[in-house]
Each structure stands twice: as C-alpha cells, then as structure tokens.
Amino acid sequence: MNLKQDFPLLQNSKITYLDSGATSQKPLQVIHAVQEFYEKYNANPHRGAYTLSMEATEIYENTRQKIAHFINSKHTEEIIFSKNATEALNLLAYSYGMENLKNGDEIVLSIMEHHSNLVPWQKVSKVTGANLKYMYIGSDFEIADEEIETKITDQTKIVGITHVSNVLGTINNVKKIIKHAHKKGAVVIVDASQSIPHMKIDVQDLDCDFLVFSGHKMLAPLGIGVLYGKRELLNQMNPFLMGGDMIEYVYEQETTFAPLPNKFEAGTQNVEGVIGLGAAIDYIEKIGYDTIQEIEKEIVSYARQELSKLDYLTLYLTPNEANHSGVISFNIKGVHPHDVASILDSQNVCIRSGNHCAQPLMRFLGIDSTCRASFYFYNDKEDVDRLVWALKKAYEMFKKYITK
Amino acid sequence: MDDLNDIYNDLIMEHSMNSCHKKKLGKCDFCQMGHNPNCGDEISLEIKLNGNVIENLAFTGHGCAISQASTSIMIDTLIGKSIEEAKEIVQTFIEMIKREETNEENLKKLEDAIAFRNICNMPARVKCALLAWHTIEDILKEKEAKNEK
Structure with missing residues (x-):
C-alpha cells in the first residue's frame, strides 16, 4: 500500500516530512x-x-x-x-x-x-x-x-x-x-x-x-x-x-x-x-486505525532503534514502547536544536526544533529545547534512514567544535 | 548546501562554541537582556564604558550557534569603538541583513561580522543573527535617553 501517493505535497517535493505532530499533510x-x-x-x-x-x-x-x-x-x-x-x-x-x-x-x-x-x-x-x-x-x-x-x-x-x-x-x-x-x-x-x-x-x-x-x-x-x-x-x-x-x-x-x-x-x-x-x-x-497503527508501529520502532545507535544523541522517550506514540524528541549533545534543524532542512528533512509550546515541561527536564521528529502513516523506513543520515551529517559538521 | 557551509564556517563555529566574550563583567554601566521567545534564545549583554568609548563588552546566555556567534563577533567588532561608531556599525549590520546595504566600502566597517551577510538565504535564522544587535541597539538608545536628561 503506497499511501504517499494520496498526498500531493509529498509527491511534488523531495522533502522528508517529519513534522506531522505540528500539522499533517493533506490527502487529495x-x-x-x-x-x-x-x-x-x-x-x-x-x-x-x-x-x-x-x-x-x-x-x-x-x-x-x-x-x-x-x-x-x-x-x-x-x-x-x-x-x-x-x-x-x-x-x-x-x-x-x-x-x-x-x-x-x-x-x-x-x-x-x-x-x-x-x-x-x-x-x-x-x-x-x-x-x-x-x-x-x-x-x-x-x-x-x-x-x-x-x-x-x-x-x-x-x-x-x-x-x-x-x-x-x-x-x-x-x-x-x-x-x-x-x-x-x-x-x-x-x-x-x-x-x-x-x-x-x-x-x-x-x-x-x-x-x-x-x-x-x-x-x-x-x-x-x-x-x-x-x-x-x-x-x-x-x-x-x-x-x-x-x-x-x-x-x-x-x-x-x-x-x-x-x-x-x-x-x-x-x-x-x-x-x-x-x-x-x-x-x-477507509484505511482503518488498525492499519494505521500497524504501519506506525513499524516505522516508530525502527526510528527508536536507529536513533538509539547514535551515541551522540540524547533521546527523551519512554522505554515502554507500548506507551509511546509517533513523536520522538532528541538532542545532539552540545549542539543547539535550531542548528540541527537548519542542517537537516538543507538535506530536505523537515523536523521541528524549539520548546514545542511546552516551556514548563522543558524547564522540568532542565533543557531549553529539543529536536522533534513526528511520524504519520504516510512515512516509511526510508524517511527514518534519511533522518539518520542527515543527523550524522549535522554531527560531522559540529563534531570538532563541540567542547563538552 | 553552499549556503550552509557559508554560514556554519570556522569563524562562526569557533565563536559560537568557544567565545572568549562569554563571561560576566565584574562592573558594568549598562546590562540588557535580549530574547527570542519563539526559539528560546536568551542573551544578556553587559557593557563597560570609558567616557564615550566602549571599553568592554561581554555576554551570557544560551541559544543556537548563529545567535551565540553573532553576539561574540559583534562584541569583537564593537570593543574600543566610540558610541557613535558603534551606532553606525549596528545600523549597517541590520541593513546588511535586510539587504538594504550592499555597498562593499560601507560593509567594511563590520569587520568579521560581515560573515553573516548570507544569513538572509536562511530566513528562519535571521532573527537569531539579529538578537544581539537589537539588544545593543536598546542599550545605546537607553544611554542616549540618559544623556538627554
């Protein structure tokens, strides 16, 4: 089932859209x-x-x-x-x-x-x-x-x-x-x-x-x-x-x-x-929530697994996969999320960066902001791969300057 | 990608990750907070004057590489300048970012801060580059208001 084909914006651009938590794309x-x-x-x-x-x-x-x-x-x-x-x-x-x-x-x-x-x-x-x-x-x-x-x-x-x-x-x-x-x-x-x-x-x-x-x-x-x-x-x-x-x-x-x-x-x-x-x-x-959940579970599990391999990332997510939906917040240690988001943007990967309208939570966690990738059923494993690839690139750019 | 390497170059990276101006001045004449509520960037500028000359400037706070580097490079540029010169430099920087000032001769007075001339190719980051400059603008206005009293 190629659901991406129902979404003109995803068809017409080269972007990897990982900001459905902010707003989803719209089907025809x-x-x-x-x-x-x-x-x-x-x-x-x-x-x-x-x-x-x-x-x-x-x-x-x-x-x-x-x-x-x-x-x-x-x-x-x-x-x-x-x-x-x-x-x-x-x-x-x-x-x-x-x-x-x-x-x-x-x-x-x-x-x-x-x-x-x-x-x-x-x-x-x-x-x-x-x-x-x-x-x-x-x-x-x-x-x-x-x-x-x-x-x-x-x-x-x-x-x-x-x-x-x-x-x-x-x-x-x-x-x-x-x-x-x-x-x-x-x-x-x-x-x-x-x-x-x-x-x-x-x-x-x-x-x-x-x-x-x-x-x-x-x-x-x-x-x-x-x-x-x-x-x-x-x-x-x-x-x-x-x-x-x-x-x-x-x-x-x-x-x-x-x-x-x-x-x-x-x-x-x-x-x-x-x-x-x-x-x-x-x-x-028409698709059904069962199918939606099945697709998302596969993508999000894969994302959790692949992002966990990057030891320069801090992940803010529950270890209980059953209690976790399609949103993943993370930071490259020592690099500000806005810089990460800009570098990812140059690779056509759209993620959100900032406090996500949740400043009290950020303060509670002792951070100013995070990078956030959020997934929907029209995403696929390739999107995750592009995210990981772009993150590696961002880290490479900053590696020699990171002081901590 | 060219734009990206243009912005995240050695000068900007060094200033953002390792600035010698990121500290507290023991004594200062003016202190001003600047922040971008949308992205959470926050800086605090301290200025020490000697008569009409900026004797020392320093900052504390947090934010992205661009806001931190822009602050640090601005300080590099402004230390030792008179208030009048500083005002002109700040004005020129803001005009450069808005692409209103493109004259190479005029831009020379920005020294290293000219590194931000292409930030307008990344519109989402313009306000990061401008944060410190708007903050010092406020300080200079405050100083002027005080003089007039």
Whole structure:
C-alpha cells in the first residue's frame, strides 16, 4: 500500500516530512472535498430558506453526525465546532472554569501539557483563586499512578490531561486518570490533538467529560477543531462567544440562547474546514486505525532503534514502547536544536526544533529545547534512514567544535 | 548546501562554541537582556564604558550557534569603538541583513561580522543573527535617553 501517493505535497517535493505532530499533510480526498464544496454547495448554513443553503446546512450537520459516530459520542449535539483545540480549551476555561471554580478549589494538569491546555487554566486560577497543580513525570517520561492518586484530591474540580504528549510521545493513561478524578468529583478534559490522528477515540469508553482536538493534525484543513462535551455539562454552561446563529430571541436589552450545539457556534463557521474534516474521517476510516497503527508501529520502532545507535544523541522517550506514540524528541549533545534543524532542512528533512509550546515541561527536564521528529502513516523506513543520515551529517559538521 | 557551509564556517563555529566574550563583567554601566521567545534564545549583554568609548563588552546566555556567534563577533567588532561608531556599525549590520546595504566600502566597517551577510538565504535564522544587535541597539538608545536628561 503506497499511501504517499494520496498526498500531493509529498509527491511534488523531495522533502522528508517529519513534522506531522505540528500539522499533517493533506490527502487529495480532503483537498477535493473542499474544492467540491465551493464548486457545488457553497452557501451559509442555517441562514437561507433556499435549496442551496439547505444543502450546505445538511452537509455541515451530517459531518457533525459523522464526527459523533467517529468518536462514539452518545448525542450529535455534543459535538461543537471550533477553530482549533486551543479555542475549544478557551471555551472550557471561560464557560466552565471561570463559572464553576472558587477560591481553594484545584485545577490539576500534567507537566507535559501544551501551552493551550495550560495558559487558559492559569488565567482561570488567577481570576477564581483556584490552585493550579501539576502531575510530574518520572525518569521514564511517564506519569506514575501514585502521582495521579496524590495530586487529584477532593479539592480538585478540573483535571486537564493530554492523551499523547506532543514533545515526548508518551501515551498517558487517561482512563485511569478519569476514573480517579471522577471518584474525587472532578471533571476531566482530554486533549486528544496528538492521539486522534493515530488511535481510536471512544469518548463513552473513556468516560471523559470533555475532549478536544484539531482537525489539521488528522489530515483535515487548518482552522477547524472539535469540542466534545457531555450533554448535561454543555447544557449547564453559558455561551463563550456571542453573535449570530447562537441566539433564540434578541431584544434590545436581553437575549435568549439557542440550544446545543448552536449555543457555542457564534457567527459563520469554517464550513470548508468541517467538510474537509469529514473527508479526513472518511479517509482514516477507509484505511482503518488498525492499519494505521500497524504501519506506525513499524516505522516508530525502527526510528527508536536507529536513533538509539547514535551515541551522540540524547533521546527523551519512554522505554515502554507500548506507551509511546509517533513523536520522538532528541538532542545532539552540545549542539543547539535550531542548528540541527537548519542542517537537516538543507538535506530536505523537515523536523521541528524549539520548546514545542511546552516551556514548563522543558524547564522540568532542565533543557531549553529539543529536536522533534513526528511520524504519520504516510512515512516509511526510508524517511527514518534519511533522518539518520542527515543527523550524522549535522554531527560531522559540529563534531570538532563541540567542547563538552 | 553552499549556503550552509557559508554560514556554519570556522569563524562562526569557533565563536559560537568557544567565545572568549562569554563571561560576566565584574562592573558594568549598562546590562540588557535580549530574547527570542519563539526559539528560546536568551542573551544578556553587559557593557563597560570609558567616557564615550566602549571599553568592554561581554555576554551570557544560551541559544543556537548563529545567535551565540553573532553576539561574540559583534562584541569583537564593537570593543574600543566610540558610541557613535558603534551606532553606525549596528545600523549597517541590520541593513546588511535586510539587504538594504550592499555597498562593499560601507560593509567594511563590520569587520568579521560581515560573515553573516548570507544569513538572509536562511530566513528562519535571521532573527537569531539579529538578537544581539537589537539588544545593543536598546542599550545605546537607553544611554542616549540618559544623556538627554
């Protein structure tokens, strides 16, 4: 199965793309779906009484249903469209956190959260007086059970946890965290941005209260994200953004709001993004998560093995392969990641370098930044070989100057 | 690849990995932090003046080879210069990076710092090369503001 051929960008350039953790490339099926929407169905959903607008509404709402089915949510209106995971998390911080937390309550996050699931909670903590606490990782780059049990207490009202770390690739035991948090009476927000491209998400099985993800890391266009929330919780919450399409009656001084899901979708939405996300889900379902995992397991195991052979590398990854997804952070000892990334770029190998929007994690690890290679099912072993070859080249360039 | 060897040359590598200017000055007249939040590069510049002349300059901090080397080479160039000369050199460097200044005669005053003239071929790294220069620009402005008071 040559899946690369579905991705025009990978076909049209010589690059080895190892930054799918930042954004995935897009298959033709997604690109065509977006184009087809504009060629055949473009109108503003929920607005017009004419056929075209109703068709646009139907495609838009059918995609909501498709997503509900994809992540196994009980009700379709539990799916809210957002700009990205960040916006969905801000919605939760403002419409849930700000209104339900008080002085002395606790918000518990993991130290490996992306800034998007951290900075909004700092704001909530500052405004409400709730304490912000962190679950730290051990030397295996995983959160120990004991850490979960001691940090999430009777005072904890919100737990924010990333399903898969965008820096370490660690797959967190979210099911255990959710179970323990529920015992303590807290709601749990799962950031599935780095997991949903690679593994089946079942919100009922996880029993998470909220879950967010971005479309663009799972083959969909940029600028579309999803918030899932349990219906009873979403119903209790106030709207986040005010404006068109989220209202029922508007008077000069008062407004009543639309029911779910429109209550949380103010203004004209990113309809092409929604259509593209629908096509991305079709694509993923066509290949199947089993196949995706099989392909990725082979590539990532190979990458772990080959990178481990380079003794000048420091790798930041769990030794438990079963708990590791497709993200590998590393450094060439004594060489700054930006220099490594520039040299790799000159060899057409695209990796990310920097703090990966996870400065608290970097500080905890005692480093400023890392190089990060992240894989998806369209990568192959040759991509790993090119990465290793380019790393050898980078090391050769720096070898005689490295002082330590 | 030519661009790459052009940038990661001996001069830049030596300065980045082994700079004699990377230290704390015991006493200084001005100290200024500079950072690039996107990449985490952070430097702290210390300057010691003797009247109108930059008697000593040093830096601490961390960052990529290009930001470290650019800082070190800038210090090499500016030590012993008057404030006025320094301002001109800083201005010329920034203009060179933006490709606004290409006159070879004018570029001569940059001394070794001319090594960064091709950094514009690596747009992602321009801000690394400019970090120290913008930081000293701030110091020189601060000095000027102080003089005017």
